[in-house]
Amino acid sequence: MSAAVAPPVVIVGTGLAGYNLAREFRKLDGDTPLLLISADDGRFYSKPMLSTGFGKHKDADGLSMAEPGAMAEQLKAEIYTHTRITGIDPVHKRLWIGEEALAYRDLVLAWGAEPIRVPVAGDAQDAILSINDLEDYARFRAAAAGKKRVLLLGAGLIGCEFANDLSLGGYQVELVAPCEQVMPGLLHPAAAAAVQAGLESLGARFHLGPVLASLERAGTGLQGRLSDGTPIACDLVLSAVGLRPRTELAAAAGLAVNRGVVVDRELRSSHAHIYALGDCAEVDGLNLQYVMPLMACARALAQTLAGKPTAVRYGPMPVTVKTPVCPLVVSPPPRGLQGEWTVEGSGSDIKALCHDAAGSLLGYALTGTAVQEKLALNKQLPALLA
Structure with missing residues (x-):
């Protein structure tokens, strides 16, 4: 009679959070079954590099660092790609993929955040693209081939990075954002003015204050109109207005959620054996969507999953913004x-x-x-x- 197979540690998400946690865990435990579940193709890449691809003339394949098969071998893990979980049952320690139930020893939510969608009138709202993963980047590059004029929604950190990158890639960029300066809430006005001037030196044009009110198809291009009446003709629209932590499935399972999935300093959610890290997690009241806190969480949670409960510590967490022009x-x-x-x-x-x-x-x-x-x-x- 064969011994029962122990349920695996399951990590939902194969971004930097999921893969780095798996790596850190395998340094401490080489035997516990490990399963990663990805809604996309499971390739390993560094998400911050998505806003550097045009300036470096790299397509999605050029940004990919490893295929899921290679990652599975490296991590001694199974990886399910293009798979979405549909429910979580904390009481019985299982999750659902459609009609299939899957038991877990511990469950880690590392499923990130999703782009905020902005309502826009007109017949071309479906032409508003966003870049939140490698597949999004591939779609945007395909849409951008042979085009020149990009209307960019959002002048936050990511919007400014994309403005720099697209300008270096030869695109004419116009930014629209309902704020008085770039990166409001993050930057002192003097620093914001320096960054904006740098981007303007590349040819980027700013419309700070209004929002995009409507977007219509116009021949082979698009015609936008701002809330102050300004018309903007463009070929592409890229939305970079921000990300919202994914919390719906966690909330439906009864987990505490706020700005993200609420976890303590050991990354434990309100239910036993369920943890969260990365963009979807609110750690002791902080939802920091940057790489440095993510890496600190991965190291601490790996220790906890390996049997040594460890509280995460955040030292100073400076953010390097990829605006090489400034x-x-x-x-x-x-x-x-x-x-x-x-x-x-x-x-x-x-x-x-x-x-x-x-x-x-x-x-x-x-x-x-x-x-x-x-x-x-x-x-x-x-x-x-x-």
């Missing part, structure tokens, strides 16, 4: 801490520092040559989760 590193002050900003420099070289009343550094925004000071400043920053 290099930018930013570390916003931690939540709940107030300070005064001082600004040095001019033009593209801005050093904006935030200090508390005692003179301790809380955060910074560095552009141009000032980014060279980041390592020294990082040593003075407070931890986000000590």
Whole structure:
């Protein structure tokens, strides 16, 4: 009589969060069955590179680092591709793929976030594309072939990165966003002005304040109209207005959700044996959609899954923004801490520092040559989760 096969650790998602957790776990445990479930083709790639592909003349295959078969072999894991789970049963420790039930020892939600869709009038809303994974990038590159004019929705971090990348790729970019500056809420106005000026030097044009009200098909192109009445003719529309953590399946299973799937410092959800990390997770009140916190979570959760419960710690988490026309590193002050900003420099070289009343550094925004000071400043920053 053969022994029963132990249920696997199941990771839902094969982005940086899922694959890096699997790697860290395998360093500690080489035997426990491991299953990764991917809604896409399961290729390994670095998501931040999606906003560098046009400038580097790389298609989706050029950004891919490994096929799912190679990843499965490397991780001693099974990988299901183009597979969506349809439900979670925390009481019986199983999940559903259509009508099929699958038992798990521990379940990790690493399914990321999805693009926010903006309502637009007109007959061409389906022509608004977004880039959130490698398959999206392939679709956008195919649509962009032979085109020149891109209307870009959103002037946040990702919008500015795409504006830089598409401009380097030879496209005429017009950005539309309902804000007074680029990267509002993230950047000091002086640093924002430096980044905007850099992008404008590449030919990008900004429409800050209005939103895209309508989009119509016009011959072989598109005709947009902004809420202030400005018409914009374009060939492509790329939406980069932000991402919303995927929480619907977690909520339907009874897990606590807020801005993301609510987890504690050990990445545990409100139900036993279910964890979350990456863009979909709200860790001790923080939903940080960047690589550094993701990697810290992967290392800590791997320890927990291997039998050594480990709380994640976030040290300083500066963000390097990929706008090479105006290099930018930013570390916003931690939540709940107030300070005064001082600004040095001019033009593209801005050093904006935030200090508390005692003179301790809380955060910074560095552009141009000032980014060279980041390592020294990082040593003075407070931890986000000590």
